[in-house]
Amino acid sequence: MQRPFVIILLGAPGAGKGTQAVRLAAARGLPHVSTGDLFRENLKLETPLGKQAKGYMESGWLVPDELVLDMLFARVARPDCVRGYVLDGFPRTLPQAQAFGERLGRIEPIVIDFVVRDATIVERAAGRLTCKACGNIQHARFAPPRVAGKCDRCSAELVQRPDDAPAVVTERLRVYHEQTQPLVGYYQTAGVLRELDGEQSPEAVFRSLMGLLPPQEAA
Numbered sequence: 548m549q550r551p552f553v554i555i556l557l558g559a560p561g562a563g564k565g566t567q568a569v570r571l572a573a574a575r576g577l578p579h580v581s582t583g584d585l586f587r588e589n590l591k592l593e594t595p596l597g598k599q600a601k602g603y604m605e606s607g608w609l610v611p612d613e614l615v616l617d618m619l620f621a622r623v624a625r626p627d628c629v630r631g632y633v634l635d636g637f638p639r640t641l642p643q644a645q646a647f648g649e650r651l652g653r654i655e656p657i658v659i660d661f662v663v664r665d666a667t668i669v670e671r672a673a674g675r676l677t678c679k680a681c682g683n684i685q686h687a688r689f690a691p692p693r694v695a696g697k698c699d700r701c702s703a704e705l706v707q708r709p710d711d712a713p714a715v716v717t718e719r720l721r722v723y724h725e726q727t728q729p730l731v732g733y734y735q736t737a738g739v740l741r742e743l744d745g746e747q748s749p750e751a752v753f754r755s756l757m758g759l760l761p762p763q764e765a766a
């Protein structure tokens with residue numbers, strides 16, 4: 548049997564990781580494990596870990612990495628993760644990556660770096676138009692509305708989300724370069740990094756991504 552693996556997607560916010568993570572998980576029949584979702588789930592279900600996290604938050608403290616890791620490893624100990632899983636939103640800092648690695652055991656990390664230039668990310672976000680009514684997403688340049696300013700699907704008004712404003716995107720990229728980009732070197736040194744050209748179309752990115760993974764075992 549193939550060694551179980553965890554797929555870690557690295558890349559700047561807006562590089563397209565989230566969408567590809569969901570697609571990849573579905574295509575390979577692997578669970579998609581998002582630490583953000585796990586966090587919300589533990590809080591909502593008031594699990595012992597969720598209660599601990601709530602205690603930190605109510606005291607105005609950051610939730611320690613160890614606690615996030617406890618939630619993560621409680622999740623991936625479930626039987627659906629026995630062949631592996633796709634990790635989303637984690638690790639984001641070098642200490643997180645190190646602590647995660649220490650607890651991985653015999654699971655092999657496969658790290659994919661979505662390489663996209665900052666200018667591309669800013670351009671994608673700046674042109675993104677979101678429908679106020681139905682949530683449909685269009686783009687001034689790549690998916691222009693048939694009628695200016697109106698949603699193709701429901702004709703309601705298209706707006707730019709505050710999150711997509713260039714100043715906000717630029718700040719997110721600054722934080723990424725400072726905190727998360729060092730992971731690229733870290734995983735490169737560990738010999739588990741694979742680079743992916745994230746400037747391609749989403750379809751081409753998906754094909755490249757599948758090509759970087761180990762062949763699927765016959766069931």
Ligand SMILES: [Zn+2]
Binds near residue numbers: 700703
């Ligand atoms: Zn709409």
